[in-house]
Amino acid sequence: MDTAERLIESTRALLWERGYTGTSPKAIQQRAGAGQGSMYHHFTGKPDLALAAIRRTAREMRAKAEELFSAPGTAVERVTAYLHRERDVLKGCPIGRLTQDPEIMADAELRAPVGETLxxxxxxxxxxxxxxxxxxxxxxxLDPARTAATIVATLQGGYVLARAAGSVEPFDQAIAGVLGLLAAHAGPR
Incomplete structure (x- = not known):
């Protein structure tokens, strides 16, 4: 992995762990094993590097979701597969967590890939x-747009509940609840 890649991957990890405000250029450099000169050779500064990291995270999240959404099966089976996919629930959503970071939300360029992904x-x-x-x-x-908004809100809220409780149980309950609502709208096959 070259220096630019190490810097992006280190920033992605730190943004997920600490958020933008808690991620210093020094911490990025230390994790990446790169010097200040290398960082500024590849990126104009922390915002530029954070934007590259956020965009990559967003691209990967969309690709993983699309893989499940495009798979064979009914709509409910594909939504279920997406909601049950393996995730680090207690760490939260790497994109959704960024909405809680005031510096990300205050910067239109950094906020854009977050909003676009959701x-x-x-x-x-x-x-x-x-x-x-x-x-x-x-x-x-069933109203597809409202139901989709409910699913995304439940997913993101499930992360929050799980993190607050220090347990995946509230997340699992939220997912089971939204899938129960979908099952109530299942038609004959």
């Missing part, structure tokens, strides 16, 4: 649910 997730889920409704897998009464 928007993409809602839109992709809505499309998947609409597909399921169109195939008769889900009730015509």
């Amino acid at each position: 928007d993409w997730l809602r839109e992709r889920l809505a499309k998947l649910l609409a597909e399921g409704r169109g195939r008769g897998e889900l009730s015509a009464a």
Whole structure:
């Protein structure tokens, strides 16, 4: 892995662990095993490096989700697979956590990939649910856009509840609850 890659990967890890405010250039350099000169050779500063790290995290999250959303199966099966995929629940969502960082939210450029990723997730889920409704897998009464927003809000809220409790149990309960709501809208196959 070259220096620029080590810097990006170190920044990604630190942003997830500490947030933007708690991630210093010195901490990034130490974790990456890179000097200050190397960091500023590849990036104009912490915001530029953070933006590269956030964009990569967002791209990877979308790719992992899309892999599950595009898999064979009913809409509910694919949403279930996405919600049950392996995650580090107690660390939280690497994108969702950034919404709690005031410096990220105050900077339009840093905030953009965060908002775009959450928007993409809602839109992709809505499309998947609409597909399921169109195939008769889900009730015509189900509103895909509102249901997608509910799923994303439940997922992000589940992370918060789990972190506050120091246990994955509240997350698992939230996911089971939203899947129960979806099951209530299941149509005949």
